[in-house]
Amino acid sequence: MSIEQKVRDYILDNYLFTDDQSALSNEDSFLNKGIIDSTGIMEVIFFLEEQFGIQVQDEEMVPENLDSVKNITSYIQRKQAAG
């Protein structure tokens, strides 16, 4: 399964409580749509670290990396490429 699909499924299952793929677009902002709040983002980080074997640095906890499926996917790809 692709990174994008894994992230999508996680968000759909844990925050939107649905399988309906149309409930979320890859560009939807988690903050603006109220999908994830300030405590919720910690759960997302735990998931990313566990699932993709990365460590999210303090300075990386910004919306540019974490605020949509698209942003997370490119962030993970960059992290993995950097090894």
Place this chain on the structure above:
Amino acid sequence: MCGIAGIFNLSSAEPVREPLLQQMITRLNHRGPDGTGFYTDNHVGLAHARLSIIDLEGGKQPIHNEDKTIWVIFNGEIFNYIELREELERRGHRFYTHSDTEVIVHAYEEYGDDFAQQFNGQFAIALWDSNKKRLVLLRDRVGIAPLFYTQQNGRLLFASEVKAILPALAHSPTLNAQALDQLMTFWSPVSPETLFKNVYEVSPGFMLIVEHGEMTSRRYWDWQFPVSQDEYFSASEQQLADELHDLLISATQIRLRSDVPVGAYLSGGLDSSVLVSLIHHYGNVPLRTFSIRFEEGEFDEGNYQNELIQHLGADHSRVHCANQDIGNAFQKTIWHTESTVMRTAPVPMGILSGHVRSQNYKVVLTGEGADEVLGGYDLFKEAKIRQFWAKYPDSEFRPLLLKKLYPYLDLSKGRGMTYIKSFFGAGLDQADAAWFSHIPRWNTTAKCKEFFAESLKAQLSNDAIATIEKSLPRVISRWHPFNRAQYLEAKSLMGGYLLCSQGDRMLLSNSVEGRFPFLDHRVIEFANRVHPKLKMKVLNEKYLLKKAMGKYLPPSIVNRYKQPYRAPDIPAFFMDNKPLEYVSELLGESALRDSGYFDAAKVPRLLKKIEQGRAIGYKDNMALVGILSTQIWHNHFIKNFNKNFKSGG
């Protein structure tokens, strides 16, 4: 406190019969186990379940005036009854009991509808003026004693709890979807709504007058705040502290009036410590205190409780509350709250009142209200910081003040700051809105509504915030933002949750009466004219209270970090990572489809997320408790209506 119930014929000609009243009042046995009394005529029926506290022999209700033309049933206490009685006797009224109840009928004769202004107390009153064929339903200023009503087939039905009205209904009640929407935003319905469709409460500070087949609602008291600087007290800080000190002594002393022993709750926080110290120094009664301990350190305040007990030498007892106790008692708790709750916090309060009763006490003083009246909540601080931040929303420095308030927030550069800012920064562009202070809390709670079933959403025609806005007085926009936050807190969370679901209902579930010195209207009216800067000096909460009363307390209690009262939520409903049996059943697809309130596909996923240990946020926590309590409510009052209310009790 006691229980009252009654029927008034608005247009019905059918005489009110005692057996129906009997069925109604039986449901309130927990509020008044010491006896029942009835009055009926062709127009009205009154029923009373008594918890005898004052004039144990002679205080049986209903009580009447000299010529038996005015009758009253009453739940609560009129604490200034001694002074009122002296005044009324001077004016020629004759009394036949020594109870506080009897001053009500004579005060009505003497002052008419302004009689409410005379009372210092907590009360829900039904008064029948047989000459004028007039019924008056009256509730205390802040909503300590409950009173509900509905209309059916030309009759007005009323009672201290909705469960006493239900036996008189022809059909099962239904859910008030709008109220559920409000509960899942503000933690309480907007008064006078209740979770039962077409059942209303008499709002705090209101009287309902029923005459010539018509009902009129009249407000006799409300929280008022200054609209200009010169309306605040100009006296010095010390003078104001002295005045508050004296007022609190008086408010406590009159609340110790009783013909049975009076105890006090001691949480270990500032408010209950102040109260217990006042009883110790000025009460002239033995100091008997009660507290609750939690197995989880995060919730437990035992060290502070012990410190004060040693300091004052109280006769103290405690009850321990394990997570499992909360899960086991939750269904019974909802039977008493008759409402959705968003947290389990009421449950331990019910366990505590059970302990009080087991020690043969039936009256306790509690510190409730101090945070609202004297400015104690974190929410007030949070609003102050957000207000400061809203002036320069791009400031990097201003939101860092939030760390003073929530030390556990990591506000170091980068780490989650954007997310924290997005939470607390919600509504910065609405700094002038009356509800600015409450935007972050309401936003968080409202997330639970994502679980509403589509059919329930379709019933929602009014936006919750627009509804509460309509209920606010116009003058609120002229009040200081701090006072606006106080008003909202008093009207929503305090009146609609703390004093009922977590207060009256939990106390009376075990026949224990609570008394609230900080909610004495003299204290409120005084405090409302104290400038906010003296209530919260910079970010030091309840500053004036500390200045007034700190001398009686160990410094560690005066200076301690304020810990909000909370109880374990999610862990209470799971054993070895599996939900308790009833939780699993009520949150399963079948039960969800049966009630129809929540999305039967989404909720089981929430349960699964929790089981797998993936739920750590407030939102999931509140959603679980809110949905589960609503499902239990449905079971008790809708699904099992016939079994619970139509089988003769």
